Amino acid sequence: MADVRYSEEHEWIRVEGDTGTIGITQYAQEQLGDVVFVDVPASGRKVAKGESVAVVESVKAASDIYAPVSGEVIESNAALADSPGDVNTEPMGKGWFFKIKMSDKGELTGLMDEAAYEAFVKSLS
Amino acid sequence: MTEVPAGPLKRTPLHALHKELGARLVPFAGYEMPVQYPTGILVEHAQTRNACGLFDVSHMGQVRLTAKAGHNAAKALETLVPGDIAGLAPGQQRYTQFTNDAGGITDDLMVTSTGDHLQLVVNAACKDADLAHIQAGLSSSCEIEPMFSRGLLALQGPQAVTVLSRFAPQVAEMKFMTGAFVMIEGARCYVTRSGYTGCDGYEISTPADAADPIARKLLAHPEVKPIGLGARDSLRLEAGLCLYGHDIDTTTTPVEAVLLWSIGKERRLQGGFPGAAVVQKQIAEGSPRKRVGLLPEGKAIAREGAEIAIGGKVVGIVTSGGFAPTLGRAIAMGYVERSQSSNGTKVELVVRGKPVPAEIVPMPFVKHAYYRG
Numbered sequence A: 001m002a003d004v005r006y007s008e009e010h011e012w013i014r015v016e017g018d019t020g021t022i023g024i025t026q027y028a029q030e031q032l033g034d035v036v037f038v039d040v041p042a043s044g045r046k047v048a049k050g051e052s053v054a055v056v057e058s059v060k061a062a063s064d065i066y067a068p069v070s071g072e073v074i075e076s077n078a079a080l081a082d083s084p085g086d087v088n089t090e091p092m093g094k095g096w097f098f099k100i101k102m103s104d105k106g107e108l109t110g111l112m113d114e115a116a117y118e119a120f121v122k123s124l125s
Numbered sequence B: 001m002t003e004v005p006a007g008p009l010k011r012t013p014l015h016a017l018h019k020e021l022g023a024r025l026v027p028f029a030g031y032e033m034p035v036q037y038p039t040g041i042l043v044e045h046a047q048t049r050n051a052c053g054l055f056d057v058s059h060m061g062q063v064r065l066t067a068k069a070g071h072n073a074a075k076a077l078e079t080l081v082p083g084d085i086a087g088l089a090p091g092q093q094r095y096t097q098f099t100n101d102a103g104g105i106t107d108d109l110m111v112t113s114t115g116d117h118l119q120l121v122v123n124a125a126c127k128d129a130d131l132a133h134i135q136a137g138l139s140s141s142c143e144i145e146p147m148f149s150r151g152l153l154a155l156q157g158p159q160a161v162t163v164l165s166r167f168a169p170q171v172a173e174m175k176f177m178t179g180a181f182v183m184i185e186g187a188r189c190y191v192t193r194s195g196y197t198g199c200d201g202y203e204i205s206t207p208a209d210a211a212d213p214i215a216r217k218l219l220a221h222p223e224v225k226p227i228g229l230g231a232r233d234s235l236r237l238e239a240g241l242c243l244y245g246h247d248i249d250t251t252t253t254p255v256e257a258v259l260l261w262s263i264g265k266e267r268r269l270q271g272g273f274p275g276a277a278v279v280q281k282q283i284a285e286g287s288p289r290k291r292v293g294l295l296p297e298g299k300a301i302a303r304e305g306a307e308i309a310i311g312g313k314v315v316g317i318v319t320s321g322g323f324a325p326t327l328g329r330a331i332a333m334g335y336v337e338r339s340q341s342s343n344g345t346k347v348e349l350v351v352r353g354k355p356v357p358a359e360i361v362p363m364p365f366v367k368h369a370y371y372r373g
Helices: A026-032 A105-110 A114-124 B015-020 B041-050 B073-077 B124-138 B160-167 B169-173 B208-219 B229-238 B265-270 B276-285
Strands: A003-006 A011-016 A019-024 A035-039 A052-058 A062-066 A071-076 A098-102 B024-028 B031-036 B052-056 B061-067 B093-099 B105-113 B118-122 B142-146 B151-156 B179-184 B187-192 B201-206 B224-227 B289-296 B307-310 B313-324 B329-337 B346-351 B354-361
Touching: A003 A114, A011 A105, A019 A026, A098 A105, B015 B031, B015 B208, B031 B229, B041 B052, B041 B224, B041 B229, B052 B160, B052 B208, B052 B229, B061 B073, B061 B124, B073 B118, B073 B124, B073 B142, B105 B124, B105 B187, B118 B124, B118 B201, B124 B142, B151 B160, B151 B208, B160 B169, B160 B201, B160 B208, B169 B179, B179 B201, B187 B208, B201 B208, B208 B224, B229 B313, B229 B329, B265 B276, B289 B313, B289 B346, B307 B329, B313 B346
Parallel strands: B052 B224
Antiparallel strands: A003 A011, A011 A019, A019 A098, A035 A052, A052 A062, A071 A098, B024 B031, B052 B151, B061 B118, B061 B142, B093 B105, B105 B118, B151 B201, B179 B187, B187 B201, B289 B329, B289 B354, B307 B313, B307 B346, B313 B329, B346 B354
16 A cells, blocks of 8 residues: 655655655645646765755746655656656646665655645645 | 735735635735636636737836926927837827836836826836826926826736627727727726737726726626636746837937837937937947847756856846746847847757757747727
């Protein structure tokens, strides 16, 4: 059973073993509006928690995506190059950004579970 | 496009309608304005290009100038702008700029002659300063009437003519950059065939209390959908049109901005507007830099503030950049040194520290579809 955690920057990470799949949340895609380009990190890149690793461009603006945990990028979603709108239609499915081999799973404890994230989003409106 | 509000935000006469339509409202030029509706900017953009979009631009400043006895309002206005205003026949509209003594642009505006007076439409963010500037310059020659509470609706797109003709058949005969008084739903409106999208279409100045009912009547037609400021920006960028405060400002002259077409031949020779000496010198000798269109390779978007370089040497700066939905690619405009401004010049746009190859190209990016009769 995969565990999904959320960051205050509105990224989600789905944890399976040492691997985390990362994307942005429904709330984030709604705020961004139509996504037209995603600059995803290359495989092999080592990233630190909190580091800017990807950029999502909506029609209106560019937004940084931060690594919710530290580790090494092992795969990025190449399909987003041709269908960036997947981020809008399926932010937690086909619209994933990249996968990371986590170097410190302990960092996950600093992230929110679904209920906590939902409460966090409610507090923003 | 958003900004930190300096006080309570003002509302246009369509505020309640925007909320009903589910708009995302953002602060813009001191107003609470719709940036997009639930369908999103891409759909709204395509709707306008392919059918018809209704924009609330009531935040813009409308000002009426009427000559005092023994004076000529057009001649008076020409002391503030380089455009040929005195040459406007009744019902004709012209694009021009307010300039300062250095030839810099303090705002850009539309001027329409009704025969009896001049109607000005200026940018929302500049309207209070513009009004003070007009009052300082023209009070002795003109009655100056700010009409800031009036509504202004832009109906844009290839089907705008079909829709608006159902309300007032005579608008179908109007040509691009002309205006006329038109009764719409019992309200006396001033309609111009103009806009800020590159599409055919109209701008409709309404009495304050008529804006909401007219907007609702227009939206009841199946061709019409509401469009927010987000798509207004992507549409105008595709059309190669300047956004004040970004592509033109007090540091850019009309010559640098490649707006010389908006200055009449006689006015170029005779001057008589603020900064005329600077503008005339730039006409004769060339300006140090020029506004150009930029087509980046690939998918990265170079936005406002990105440097333009050649071989690593900075030659200019991007002033507007974004995704062009009609073209499915990124476009930009910016200023480069004149010696590097020819179409076809290869440059790099620095996006997040990385050079993105780009080429200087003519504008507009999407062909204008104005109705010229």
